[in-house]
Amino acid sequence: DLTVADAAEKPAKTLPDAQTVTAVTHWTDTLFSFRVTRPASLRFRSGEFVMIGLLGDNGKPILRAYSIASPNWDDELEFYSIKVPDGPLTSRLQHIQPGDQIILRPKPVGTLVLDALLPGKRLWFLATGTGLAPFASLMRDPETFERYEQVIMMHTCRTADELTYGRELVENLKNDPLLGELYGEDFAKRLLYYPTTTREDSPLMGRITDNMTSGKVFQDLGLPPMDAETDRAMICGSLAFNVDVKAVLEGFGLREGANSDPKEFVVEKAFVGEGV
Template identity: 35%
Template sequence: MSTFTALPHMPTADKNMEKNTSEIVTSVHYWTDKLLSFRCTRPPGYVFTPGQFARLGLVAESGETFSRAYSVTSAVEEDALEFYLVLVPNGQFSELLAKLQPGDSVLVDKTSYGFMTADRFVDGEDLWMLATGTGLGPFISILQDPSVWKKFRNLVLVHCVRTSEELAYQPLLSSLSQRSQLTNGGARLTLVQATTRDTVSNGAQHLHGRITTLLENGTLESAVGHPITVDASRLMMCGNPEMITATREILAQRGMRPCRRAAPGQFVTEDYW
């Protein structure tokens, strides 16, 4: 698994610095042996909307720059940028990531990208965020945005992974409902975790099965306590392209359509693989 699509290599340092700024890694945290997050300094004047992604570059010993795109995980007001990612076997960028240490340099594109943002929705009462694996990343940033808590009545985060050890960011997620700057907006947050390889469900909000299966058999909506409807529900999906394709089909069968520039819809997606 990798995030988005590989970017063209940048052949010279001069061209790198025209488009990028060199930032310093301040911390590296491993959730598992393959899942990690790191924080780096934030470029002066860097602007992003929660849900957008940054283009990062790492320079190999040969001098060649390898670049990939990753969603920003940190809150929009933070001085640092944080990213959540997976190490891909035999991946050139992952080989460099595995060596990353505080004090190292990372190139950050001066422009942020992406359209999976909550402001894409012009109406709706409930925001459902469906994530697989490291597709959780953009929702960590979105859920730290006070404007999202004001815009919707209910916030529902569904994170599906293979095993429970891959359920990252649990301390942060659990703390969100205690942050007065968020809860003053009036929304209620429901966290739902799902695993596909663990064989036992641990309570109503720790489910067993793929997101698509839980949608089709009604288990997901039952666990949350309210249905997904055309009028009230708006959905964001980020993760495995197969999950996104299948979920789009399920939603289409319910009369829902994707958001377009000229036509408001009920869902937006981001492939994260």
């Protein structure tokens, strides 16, 4: 097996736009995260996505959109990925090891950026599955807490173990001594976490839409219902999830914005295709 040190000694990169894998963590049979070197010239806004991939057997790159899960101040790039058994990219990508190379097209884009929202008091991150990835970036960006008094991460998966990557990330942030120093002891109260499952029993259950329309999430967190004056939101999940959440937010009076036209919420697909 190649180590990072071996990779560093390789004389030349063999792929166009190649970056070297520095770490891989498998969270479940269907989820893993990995880190790669960051091109010196790559600038991005936390929440954006890039195209990454591997060379196919025919020598052509297999590229897919991936949200950057690391914040823009990080020296490396982190990604959080599904493993689709027959997926052209992820059936192979799930086997990468430190020292391997991936292709990374250095052109970040996306709508889940702080500049696409009007100023407000509270920012809601609403995600299912790997839709957590852009928020893993934004939660680790101090700019998010400079702009908003409170950030609420709602994440829904089928089973409890599918929540682990996000849960550990939030716990690490809450216990980060630097953030404590920056924002004071009440930082833990400024980042609220509301993880739910839909198919397995866990302390909190149910769909994000149901927990919002019933008012349960507001009650549980001690917050007032969403209000277009104070609340902003970012949505990232399957197409069906995005459509349903959008309707709920519009019911609270929030309007969809864009980079060129900031409003109260923005939406991005976590993947193309149906999915749940």
